[in-house]
Amino acid sequence: MSLKDKYAIVGAAATRFGRLPGSTTVGLTVEAAKLAIEDSGIDKSEIDCVLTKFPRTGFVNLYAHRIAQHLGIVPTIAAEIDNAGATNATLVQYAAMAIDAGMIKTAVCCYGDNPVTAARGTYEGSRGNSAAYGLFGAAAGYAMITLRHMHEFGTTSRQLGVVAVSTRKWASLNPNAQMRTPITIEDHQNSRWVAWPLHLLDCCLVSDGGAAVVVTSAERARSLKQPPVYVMGMGQMHIAWELTHRPMLTEAGGRQSGELAFRMAEITPKDVDVAQIYDCFTITPIMTLEDYGFCGKGEGGAFVEGGRIEPGGELPMNTSGGLLSESGMAGMQLIVEAVRQLRGECGERQVKDAEIACVSLQGGIMHTHSTLILRR
């Protein structure tokens, strides 16, 4: 039976973002968890599940168990999960599944990392033997995907720039965003190359920070202090471990993940009021919007033009400034932003009467994907 609307996010919070000297991954994760638990108003003695994402800065054995112990929680289920950038939305999904299975009642899903002040970890690592050819980090892989998209569909660098400019407009309305000074397409075009055809302003920030949510049953949610944000739909897809193993580079797991989530939610992209689409690089939301069916395949570049995703646009996207301008963290902050939009807490950047939010997270070089459809 479908889990549609049976589970809800009842607490959501994030720490400060940016360069946080003296921070630790554990410290940021537990701070985010504490803030989310406080936001929910639930007593921590009710929490019987701790789910976390591995810090990118390095592998930590039994990480979730360590987090649980620091929080004074003795969980029935504890797990750290690695779906790269897609992980945080999968944590919410596994929490809902675990509650539905009768194993637990309430979960805290939390994530913190400090790649700026600590080790850069996977940000500069390589996969398989590709380091022998000089392939490091994420930008080069996304650059090769971008070039294919340009080749197959005529997508332009200026269209990529629209994503950067639009998310910055949103960030200028968000006091907690790292980059708030508006930019122009010319700024984008003039920014230095990182991995051609990607400019610096095509690449997301690298940030220290943490974010967390609390998930429980819809029934329990209705007696808590925050308006519940229901999980209407969820999906995932994990398509390959290496770029070379994929039949095509211009479609990623978003298509199947989105299909699953929209089918479960029984809505279409037209019903979405606000979208939080993982923007590690500017090509990513362009392809995700296509894969989700907001527009046709290959039409993503044109779709984002004309103010459509900006403040006041038809599809408000990445209303906190996204990974490009708010925080480069691995996506939990996008879920937090979706919750805040649906609760109407967003002040200057609030999307009027937002009822349905779509969240897309993805990771690796578009290897992993997860989707949440949320409603108030």
Added chain:
Amino acid sequence: MTEYNKPLPEVTQDEKPFWDACKRHVLSLQKCQDCGSLRLPSPICWNCLSMDSEWVTMSGRGRLYTWTLIYQRYHPGFAEDIPYNVAIVELEEGPRLVTNIMGCSNEDLRIGMEVEVVFEDVTGEIALPKFRPAVRPVQTGVTAMKEEG
């Protein structure tokens, strides 16, 4: 001669035949003995899960599928090469490899351009398969040859 200071491949048992062939300047991939699927080194066939395979020689020709030019300094061994290309080449036989394109300026790279393998002997033990613009025409759907020796 200055010491080679770029990262070297980690040669696992699964990958040893690939790198042994490279050392002889032969590009060799694994072919499943049950379903015939070609693959980069792996203990198992991704298509039918057979663990029986043979190493077969590729024609060494293919097309440039995509590439990037790296401007960011990630590793000191590549610092002097910036901007350098990293490419994915699709072989005539189908599989794709991460590699570099040599013998051609970065400005002349084009998706679909015909390339052929060239081995760079970087140490006594390791030869990296790289590619250069092809002399002979490239085809598609070429059948792999069983490796001799």
